[in-house]
Amino acid sequence: MAGDDVVTGMFGERPLAGKTALVTGASAGLGRHFAKLLARTGANLIIAARRADRLDATRAEIEGAGGACRCITIDLTDMEAIAGLEGELGAVDVLVNNAGASRAAMALKVREADWDVALDTNLKGLFFLSQAFARARKAEGKAGAIVNIASITGLRQGVGLLPYHVSKAGVIQLTKTLALELAPAGIRVNAIAPGSFPTEITAGFWESPAGQTMMARIPQGRLGEFADLDGPMLLLASDASRYMTGSVIVVDGGHSISGL
Structure with missing residues (x-):
C-alpha cells in the first residue's frame, strides 16, 4: 500500500476532523510536512514560524489542497x-x-x-x-x-x-x-x-x-x-x-x- 493508503487504513480518512492544530516551525522541513498531513486528515491549521514568506508558501499549499490554514509569525x-x-x-x-x-x-x-x-x-x-x-x-x-x-x-x-x-x-x-x-x-x-532524516540542515552530509x-x-x-x-x-x-x-x-x- 502507498503511504497515504496505509495511514487511511489505520486511522480513517479524517481522524482530526473538527480539531484545530497549531504546528510550530511549519515554514520548512518536518514542520511543513506535519502541517500538510494534519490539514489533509481534517484539522483546521494554525502554522507558526519566524519566516513569514515561507509560512505563506505552506499556507498556500494547504489551502490549495482544500484545507483551512492561517499563519502566526513568531520567534x-x-x-x-x-x-x-x-x-x-x-x-x-x-x-x-x-x-x-x-x-x-x-x-x-x-x-x-x-x-x-x-x-x-x-x-x-x-x-x-x-x-x-x-x-x-x-x-x-x-x-x-x-x-x-x-x-x-x-x-x-x-x-x-x-x-x-x-x-x-x-x-x-x-x-x-x-x-x-x-x-x-x-x-x-x-x-x-x-x-x-534528510533536512535542509543536513543537506549534503549524507x-x-x-x-x-x-x-x-x-x-x-x-x-x-x-x-x-x-x-x-x-x-x-x-x-x-x-x-x-x-x-x-x-x-x-x-x-x-x-x-x-
Missing part, C-alpha cells in the same frame, strides 16, 4: 510573544512543538550564543508555549494533546552538537513531567523521537564519508522518509492515543539499537 525565544498567544490557545486542540534550532560545534568550542540558540528555542520556548496552551485549555475546561518533536540524540550521545543533544534530552524529560502534571486536566503530552558511515549503522539501511512519521504523528495527535501520555515513540529504523 519562540520571545517570551512576551508567547504570552500574547495564550488568549487564543483555548481554541487549539492539538499543539505540535516542532520548531528547532542548532549550531554545530565541538564541546570545547561551544559558545554561549550556540548554547542559547539551541536551549532557548528547543526547550525554553517549547515549554512556555506548552504552558500557555495548557493554561488556556484548562481555563476552558477542555482536554488537549501536545506532541513534542524530540530526537534520538536526546536518548543517545553524539559529537559536534552538544547543546542540541542536551535540549532534546530536556524535551524528553519535559514531556514526561508535563504528562504527569497535566493528566488530571485531560491534557496528554507525548513525543516523537526521529532518527536520521553523501559525505561521515554520512555514509552513519547511515551504514542504521539496521534498516536507509534514512527515514517524512512519511515514516505520519503514523506516529496521527496516533499522538488524534483520539487513537487517548490512553497514552508521557510516551516517547522512537522512529529511527533501529538506529538507536544498532549493535556495537
Whole structure:
C-alpha cells in the first residue's frame, strides 16, 4: 500500500476532523510536512514560524489542497510573544512543538550564543508555549494533546552538537513531567523521537564519508522518509492515543539499537 493508503487504513480518512492544530516551525522541513498531513486528515491549521514568506508558501499549499490554514509569525525565544498567544490557545486542540534550532560545534568550542540558540528555542520556548496552551485549555475546561518533536540524540550521545543533544534530552524529560502534571486536566503530552532524516540542515552530509558511515549503522539501511512519521504523528495527535501520555515513540529504523 502507498503511504497515504496505509495511514487511511489505520486511522480513517479524517481522524482530526473538527480539531484545530497549531504546528510550530511549519515554514520548512518536518514542520511543513506535519502541517500538510494534519490539514489533509481534517484539522483546521494554525502554522507558526519566524519566516513569514515561507509560512505563506505552506499556507498556500494547504489551502490549495482544500484545507483551512492561517499563519502566526513568531520567534519562540520571545517570551512576551508567547504570552500574547495564550488568549487564543483555548481554541487549539492539538499543539505540535516542532520548531528547532542548532549550531554545530565541538564541546570545547561551544559558545554561549550556540548554547542559547539551541536551549532557548528547543526547550525554553517549547515549554512556555506548552504552558500557555495548557493554561488556556484548562481555563476552558477542555482536554488537549501536545506532541513534542524530540530526537534520538536526546536518548543517545553524539559529537559536534552538544547543546542540541542536551535540549532534546530536556524535551524528553519535559514531556514526561508535563504528562504527569497535566493528566488530571485531560491534557496528554507525548513525543516523537526521529532518527536520521534528510533536512535542509543536513543537506549534503549524507553523501559525505561521515554520512555514509552513519547511515551504514542504521539496521534498516536507509534514512527515514517524512512519511515514516505520519503514523506516529496521527496516533499522538488524534483520539487513537487517548490512553497514552508521557510516551516517547522512537522512529529511527533501529538506529538507536544498532549493535556495537
